[in-house]
Amino acid sequence: MLSATTRTTLNRAKDRARTDRADLYAILDAGLVCHLGVLAGGSPMVIPTGYGRIGDTLYLHGSTGATSLRAGSGGQVCVTVTHLDGVVLARSAFHHSVNYRCAMVYGTARLVDDPEERLAGLRAITEQLAPGQWDVVRPPDRKEMAATAVLALSLEEASVKVRQGPPKDDEEDYDLPVWAGVLPLAVSWGVPEPDPRLTPGIPVPAHVRDRC
Amino acid sequence: MLSATTRTTLNRAKDRARTDRADLYAILDAGLVCHLGVLAGGSPMVIPTGYGRIGDTLYLHGSTGATSLRAGSGGQVCVTVTHLDGVVLARSAFHHSVNYRCAMVYGTARLVDDPEERLAGLRAITEQLAPGQWDVVRPPDRKEMAATAVLALSLEEASVKVRQGPPKDDEEDYDLPVWAGVLPLAVSWGVPEPDPRLTPGIPVPAHVRDRC
Numbered sequence: 001m002l003s004a005t006t007r008t009t010l011n012r013a014k015d016r017a018r019t020d021r022a023d024l025y026a027i028l029d030a031g032l033v034c035h036l037g038v039l040a041g042g043s044p045m046v047i048p049t050g051y052g053r054i055g056d057t058l059y060l061h062g063s064t065g066a067t068s069l070r071a072g073s074g075g076q077v078c079v080t081v082t083h084l085d086g087v088v089l090a091r092s093a094f095h096h097s098v099n100y101r102c103a104m105v106y107g108t109a110r111l112v113d114d115p116e117e118r119l120a121g122l123r124a125i126t127e128q129l130a131p132g133q134w135d136v137v138r139p140p141d142r143k144e145m146a147a148t149a150v151l152a153l154s155l156e157e158a159s160v161k162v163r164q165g166p167p168k169d170d171e172e173d174y175d176l177p178v179w180a181g182v183l184p185l186a187v188s189w190g191v192p193e194p195d196p197r198l199t200p201g202i203p204v205p206a207h208v209r210d211r212c
Numbered sequence: 213m214l215s216a217t218t219r220t221t222l223n224r225a226k227d228r229a230r231t232d233r234a235d236l237y238a239i240l241d242a243g244l245v246c247h248l249g250v251l252a253g254g255s256p257m258v259i260p261t262g263y264g265r266i267g268d269t270l271y272l273h274g275s276t277g278a279t280s281l282r283a284g285s286g287g288q289v290c291v292t293v294t295h296l297d298g299v300v301l302a303r304s305a306f307h308h309s310v311n312y313r314c315a316m317v318y319g320t321a322r323l324v325d326d327p328e329e330r331l332a333g334l335r336a337i338t339e340q341l342a343p344g345q346w347d348v349v350r351p352p353d354r355k356e357m358a359a360t361a362v363l364a365l366s367l368e369e370a371s372v373k374v375r376q377g378p379p380k381d382d383e384e385d386y387d388l389p390v391w392a393g394v395l396p397l398a399v400s401w402g403v404p405e406p407d408p409r410l411t412p413g414i415p416v417p418a419h420v421r422d423r424c
Contacts, residue, residue, distance in 0.1 A: 007252065012275055032296060032397075033310065035247035037256035040219065043288035044249035044256045048296075048314055065223065076255035084244060084260075086402070089420065092350040093338050094360075098245065102260055126305050130395075137390055138304040148306075166407040178349055179414045180407040183342075183423065185244075190298070190396030195378040202391045208301065211395065 007106055008159035018160040027103040027160060028053050028081055032129060036060060037078040038071040045071065051079065052124025056155040058105060059112075059121035064149045072151055073111040079153060080104045086184040090167035091176045097163060099182060105158040112150040121150040132207030219318060220371035230372040239315040239372060240265050240293055244341060248272060249290040250283040257283065263291065264336025268367040270317060271324075271333035276361045284363055285323040291365060292316045298396040302379035303388045309375060311394060317370040324362040333362040344419030 002008065002019045010017045018024075034051045037044055052059045058079060060072070081103045088097040112118050123134050140148070167180050189211050192204045214220065214231045222229045230236075246263045249256055264271045270291060272284070293315045300309040324330050335346050352360070379392050401423050404416045 007255075007257070012277060032299070033294065033312075035249075035258050035260075035292060035294070037247075037249045037258035037290075039251070039256055043219075043318065044251055044258075044290045045219070045318075046247050046249035046256075046258050046290045046292040046316065048247075048292065048294040048312065050310070078249075078256045078258045080247060080258040080260065082245065082247070082260040084399075086405075087244070087342050089342055089345060090349065092352070092356075093334065093346060094350075094352050094356040096338055096342055096345065096349075098262070098341065100245075100260065104258065106255065106257075122305065126308055129310065130299055130301055130308060133301060133308065134305060137302065137308075138306075138385055138388060140304070140306050144304075144306040166405075166409070173350055174409055175411065176350060177411065177414060179417050179420065180410055181416075182405040182407075183420060184402030184405060185399060186402055187296075187397060187399050190398055193298075193378075193394045193396060195392040195394075197378070197386055198392055199387065199389065202389060204393075205391050208391065208395060 002158055002160065003156060005157055008157055010159070010161070016161045016163050018162055023160045023162070024103050024155065024158050025053070027083065027101050028058070030083060031081040034079045034081045036072065037080070039075055040071040050125050050129050052121065052128040054120060054124050058153040058155060059124050060109070060151040060153065061122060061125050061148055064147055072109045073149065075109065077109045077153060078104060078106050084185050085164065086182045088167050088182055089180055091169045091173040091178045091180050095167055095169050097167065099164050102161045103158060105153060105155055107153050107157055109151040109153050112152050118145065118150045121152065122148065132205070136205065214370055214372065215368060217369055220369055222371070222373065228373045228375050230374055235372045235374070236315050236367065236370050239295065239313045240270070242295060243293040246291045246293045248284065249292070251287055252283040262337050262341050264333065264340040266332060266336050270365040270367060271336050272321070272363040272365065273334060273337050273360055276359055284321045285361065287321065289321045289365060290316060290318050296397050297376065298394045300379045300394055301392055303381045303385040303390040303392050307379055307381050309379065311376050314373045315370060317365060317367055319365050319369055321363040321365050324364050330357065330362045333364065334360065344417070348417065
């Protein structure tokens with residue numbers, strides 16, 4: 001079960017709330033980038049960035065010089081992962097909506113110091129974006145590790161919102177001569193585009209090819 | 213040209229910055245939802261939500277009771293719109309990346325009072341999500357208008373970041389026997405799903421059908 005704190009408890013549209021931890025994992029694991037919210041100079045800043053999950057910890061990374069990472073480290077952050085599944089076309093403007101799955105995680109980001117955890121975090125972030133890559137590419141060297149900040153965020157305080165299904169119109173609007181329904185959205189992989197500098201003869205590996 | 217303020221000027225990866233206002237418009241106009249960052253109780257909160265643009269003003273809306281809207285109104289916000297175009301597979305873990313187009317807008321959100329601007333803002337938000345719908349659906353009535361808060365955000369302070377193209381590996385890594393390239397991502401529309409309660413005989417309108 002997900003915790004119920006003031007900011008994870010929905011005040012409106014309560015039927016969209018999910019409190020099962022498995023729903024949180026499913027939404028996070030299906031994503032490629034999150035939107036990281038930090039406070040920078042007293043104002044909110046929202047940055048798209050990669051992430052990875054190990055158990056109940058979310059890992060983020062960035063350049064040690066990045067404003068967002070400096071602002072996030074040790075401070076309150078909000079990490080949001082959103083999947084857009086369709087546009088909901090209703091009979092009234094007011095009831096237009098989107099079908100989506102969204103996870104929001106709140107907490108204090110911890111700057112990871114332990115070398116083993118840093119490497120595990122980076123592995124999780126790389127594998128989230130490109131499963132199967134970590135074991136076939138050159139691992140980070142000492143200089144790259146030094147240039148990279150790894151942040152950890154506990155999944156302790158999180159909320160999950162999901163909307164699926166047809167529009168919900170006002171009862172008296174169902175007779176209007178207006179088409180209503182859902183226009184589904186899907187994200188799909190295209191054909192792998194080899195690097196123009198790829199050494200001839202290296203085939204697309206199965207873990208990349210089979211993702212399409 | 214976009215303005216150059218401390219927070220819109222890139223410190224790193226400067227080659228990804230775009231300063232042409234047309235790039236900002238193109239990224240905003242191609243999006244469906246933004247990620248709105250607000251301060252709620254001193255902490256950042258990042259909410260996916262619809263938006264619309266009229267000239268150099270971005271419009272957002274929500275229930276008058278929504279925490280996010282209350283927090284955003286009159287306060288500093290950051291609105292981020294991100295398009296993910298592909299996963300960049302490099303020869304080293306460190307150079308893995310994503311191809312993306314991202315716009316970030318900073319400013320103080322203004323609660324819109326003027327009835328005409330409120331309606332124009334809601335129209336822009338609806339049309340952003342579902343072009344062509346506003347003129348065929350029931351417009352908001354007095355009660356719905358009263359329940360809806362409309363926020364305006366100037367596009368005065370914004371930054372645009374774009375990454376496209378193949379991986380950029382370290383020169384000495386190009387000889388590694390590792391496949392490298394881009395795995396493209398595309399968002400596509402599916403087949404319209406009629407509301408189970410749709411009055412029989414109403415066809416999918418052209419503006420919905422032709423979007424697919």
